[in-house]
Amino acid sequence: MSVAEAPAAETAPPQGAVRLTVDGAVARVVFDRPHARNAMTFAMYEELAEACGRIAADRNVRVAVFRGAGGKAFVAGTDIEQFRAFASGKDGVAYEHKVDGYVGALEALPVPSIAVVEGWAVGGGMALANACDFRVASPGARFGVPIARTLGNCLSVASLRRLSDTLGPALVKRMLLLAEMPIAEDMPAGYVTVAEDVDAVVEAMTGRLVGHAPVTMRATKELLRRLSLDPKADDVDIVSEVYGSNDFREGVDAFLSKRPPQWSGS
Structure with a gap:
């Protein structure tokens, strides 16, 4: 499956799409499944991996911006319907291994990455936003992994390592054990930039990063x-x-x- 290149304004297919566009030195990736708060299907994860590969291979790209379509969510986790097919713990191990690979590809991008969070960054969406180098959020945007009160699954060691590295173990425990969903304004200093005009902040950041070595x-x-x-x-x-x-x-x-x-x- 190939990563979509059509503008995000097109109607997203039911299974969603990950759309990559490159404008000069700036790559823009849109998670396009707004009717489901951009919840990721396995097809979308594969398209994300392909988009990351193309960004990494393009030496003209200096910065990558990731955003959810619709303005109400960055990514609301993995589409839960896909878990119905799981028959044993081995399916969970395989799933976590795959997700680690997708998030790892984003984390390992050779260019700075910015997550634009409007609304929700939950579960897998939290992992993707966290893997970016910077996060810019609209006021009231929420971050979390409330699986202790929803799905009853767990995260891999790799996912926990990434969250703990950026947020610290105490906040990770509150997110995972108490299932807290803090708003952007209550996240640790330096983790996220909160702005009424996220577009202006993102454009200023991309302009600055494009000019650096x-x-x-x-x-x-x-x-x-x-x-x-x-x-x-x-x-x-x-x-x-x-x-x-x-x-x-x-x-x-x-x-x-x-x-x-x-x-x-x-």
Whole structure:
């Protein structure tokens, strides 16, 4: 299945679609299933993975923006109807493994990512928003994983690691055990930017990120990812790549010449 490229304004199919458009240095991904609060079907997860692959392969892209269609939800988790087919615990293990892969592909993007959250970021939607580098939310937007009072399932260690790394164990416990759904204004400082005009904030952020050194941002993201998995992670390959890059030489020359650098991403 191929990721959709038609504008999100088109009528979304019942199973939903993940739509990718690229405008210059900015990639925009829309979760398009508004009649179901953009709840993810397995087909949509596959399209997300394909979109992430295409973004990662396009060296002209400098930033990626992820958003839910309809303005009422980012993503309201995984479509629960799909769980009816589960026959044993093995199905759950396979599902969590697949979701880890999809979220991991988003987390590992070599360019900065921004989640635009209007309404709900729940369950799988919370995981996807959390995997982005930045989150911009409308006032009152809610975040959470209330599975203790809804589905009665659990998260994988990888999913818990990602949430704990960004939110801390105490808040993760409140979300998972008490099933709390805090609004954006009550989330930890620095986790989310709350704005009445989310579009203006997002455009300002993308404009700023597009002007920064792609090699530096790519290296920083990868090293932070490695560090989250292993406190003693090796960095020699990344440090060598960055200091041997054209962008490093350009940055030094531009700084000493007192001119703006012209980043190439190489």
